[in-house]
Amino acid sequence: MSSLDYPRRQHATGFRKSKEGDGIGADSFELLLFRLGGDSAGERSELFGINVSNLREIVAMPPMTAIAGARAPVLGVVNLRGQIIRVLDLPAMGGCVPATGLNIMLVTEAGEATQAFAVEAVEEIVVLGHERLRKGEHGAGGGIISGIARLDDGRLAQVLDIETILHQLRA
Numbered sequence: 608m609s610s611l612d613y614p615r616r617q618h619a620t621g622f623r624k625s626k627e628g629d630g631i632g633a634d635s636f637e638l639l640l641f642r643l644g645g646d647s648a649g650e651r652s653e654l655f656g657i658n659v660s661n662l663r664e665i666v667a668m669p670p671m672t673a674i675a676g677a678r679a680p681v682l683g684v685v686n687l688r689g690q691i692i693r694v695l696d697l698p699a700m701g702g703c704v705p706a707t708g709l710n711i712m713l714v715t716e717a718g719e720a721t722q723a724f725a726v727e728a729v730e731e732i733v734v735l736g737h738e739r740l741r742k743g744e745h746g747a748g749g750g751i752i753s754g755i756a757r758l759d760d761g762r763l764a765q766v767l768d769i770e771t772i773l774h775q776l777r778a
Contacts, residue, residue, distance in 0.1 A: 635737065636658055636734070638764065639656060640731050640764055641657075641713070642654060642730065643703035643727055644703040644707075645704055646703065652706065652727075654765070655701065655766075656756055656764040656766050659732060661769045662714070663714045663715060664714045665711060668725065670685070671684065671685050672685070680699045680700050681696075682695065682696050682709075685712070692723050696709070697713075700772065701751070701765075707728070709725035709726065710728065711728065711729050733759075735758070740754045740766065741757070743766075750771055751771055751775070
C-alpha cells in the first residue's frame with residue numbers, strides 16, 4: 608500500500624498538477640479532479656472534484672474489512688498506519704457505476720472526523736480562481752454538489768461538498 612502525502616502525491620500516483628493557474632492566492636483554490644464511473648447505463652464518466660483543503664492524502668485501495676450491519680454507502684473500514692478509517696462508496700452516492708472498480712481512496716478530514724471516499728480514478732489537481740466556480744442550485748445532486756467548476760480546457764467538473772455529504776450520513 609502506498610500513501611501519498613501532498614504535495615508529493617501527484618508524482619507517486621501518476622497524475623499531474625496542472626497549469627490552470629500560477630499559484631494559490633486569496634482569489635483561488637486547488638481542486639482535486641477524479642472520476643467515479645459512468646451513469647447507471649454505463650455511459651459517460653463524469654468529472655468530479657473536491658477542494659484540496661479537505662484532502663489529507665490519496666491512497667491506493669487497501670484491503671478492507673466489512674462492518675456487520677453497516678448500511679450503504681459504508682463499504683467498510685481500513686487500517687491506515689494504525690488509524691481505523693471508515694470507507695464510503697462515493698460513486699454510489701453520486702449515482703455512478705465504476706467501470707474499473709474502486710481503485711483509489713481519498714482520505715479527507717472534516718471537523719474532527721477522518722474518513723475515506725472510494726473513487727475509480729484520480730486525474731489531476733488544478734488551481735482555479737473563484738470566478739471559475741458556479742455555485743450549485745440548492746439540492747443539486749441530492750445536495751452534495753456545491754458547484755460546477757469551469758476548467759481552462761472547457762471541461763466542467765462537479766464540485767462535491769464533503770461536509771454536506773457527511774452531514775447527510777449522520778441524519
